[in-house]
Amino acid sequence: MRIFDPHIHMTSRTTDDYRRMYDAGVRALVEPAFWLGQPRTSPDTFADYFDGLLGWEPYRAAQYGIAHHCAIALNPKEANDPRLRGVLDLLPRYLAKDRVVAVGEVGYDEMTPAEDEVLQAQLALALEHELPVLVHTPHRDKAAGTIRTLDVVKDSGLPPEMILVDHLNEMTAKAVADSGCWSGFSVYPDTKMDVHRMIALLRLYGTDRVLVNSAADWGHSDPLKTRAVGDAMLADGFTEEDVDKVLWANPVAFYGRSGRLELDEVSPAADYAGNTIKRGVAP
Numbered sequence: 001m002r003i004f005d006p007h008i009h010m011t012s013r014t015t016d017d018y019r020r021m022y023d024a025g026v027r028a029l030v031e032p033a034f035w036l037g038q039p040r041t042s043p044d045t046f047a048d049y050f051d052g053l054l055g056w057e058p059y060r061a062a063q064y065g066i067a068h069h070c071a072i073a074l075n076p077k078e079a080n081d082p083r084l085r086g087v088l089d090l091l092p093r094y095l096a097k098d099r100v101v102a103v104g105e106v107g108y109d110e111m112t113p114a115e116d117e118v119l120q121a122q123l124a125l126a127l128e129h130e131l132p133v134l135v136h137t138p139h140r141d142k143a144a145g146t147i148r149t150l151d152v153v154k155d156s157g158l159p160p161e162m163i164l165v166d167h168l169n170e171m172t173a174k175a176v177a178d179s180g181c182w183s184g185f186s187v188y189p190d191t192k193m194d195v196h197r198m199i200a201l202l203r204l205y206g207t208d209r210v211l212v213n214s215a216a217d218w219g220h221s222d223p224l225k226t227r228a229v230g231d232a233m234l235a236d237g238f239t240e241e242d243v244d245k246v247l248w249a250n251p252v253a254f255y256g257r258s259g260r261l262e263l264d265e266v267s268p269a270a271d272y273a274g275n276t277i278k279r280g281v282a283p
């Protein structure tokens with residue numbers, strides 16, 4: 001089983017996770033820029049974070065045979081901090097870079113006017129840079145947030161096939177499927193979407209334009225949930241081709257719209273800027 005995790009925050013994960021992900025079949029992933037739990041206080045720290053998503057983290061992933069790409073954005077939660085508005089000015093420089101395969105994650109957290117402004121500015125940047133967009137839907141008031149997201153996306157001028165609306169559930173899946181956007185489901189260990197509910201949704205809506213991710217980060221999450229969904233699909237009577245479509249072909253088709261996916265055999269570099277993941281060994 002080959003797996004492309006379309007939404008995972010590897011900066012928060014360990015080398016053990018990379019090893020277990022490779023063993024489970026993960027060969028490629030997208031790491032969207034997001035909130036780090038600890039509030040940031042200036043745009044400069046975002047520049048360092050974005051540089052890490054384009055430098056150190058792909059180096060680290062390649063040591064374990066995994067192709068790392070990223071999405072770059074000012075996340076919905078920190079869109080509310082006026083000190084960080086300057087991050088929008090940094091984005092054009094990063095959106096032009098190789099391995100940046102989308103604008104993301106953008107969207108709503110609490111649906112404030114500041115979030116509206118930042119979301120619309122970033123949708124305009126995606127249009128200008130011809131990049132797909134990964135849109136996060138709020139964990140609270142998800143149904144209303146998703147409907148509003150679809151309205152804003154429609155007004156942006158971006159075609160629906162350039163949009164992935166993520167963190168969906170039974171309440172929001174139909175509206176997104178009907179919109180022509182891609183549907184993303186984040187499968188978590190205990191809360192929100194789980195493996196069995198995911199299988200039921202795949203039975204209901206089919207496998208077209210559906211992506212499954214672990215959204216693993218610094219919180220309670222599991223980077224092997226993509227594999228768990230693949231196994232559960234097979235156990236439920238889906239074919240290997242169905243599994244490959246959801247876990248590989250669909251994410252490749254969506255992010256492939258950037259023209260920047262690099263899925264050839266990964267060759268690990270000896271070091272990154274003179275540093276390595278080894279301990280006590282010179283590069």
Ligand SMILES: [Zn+2]
Nearest residue numbers: 032034105215
């Ligand atoms: Zn995320």
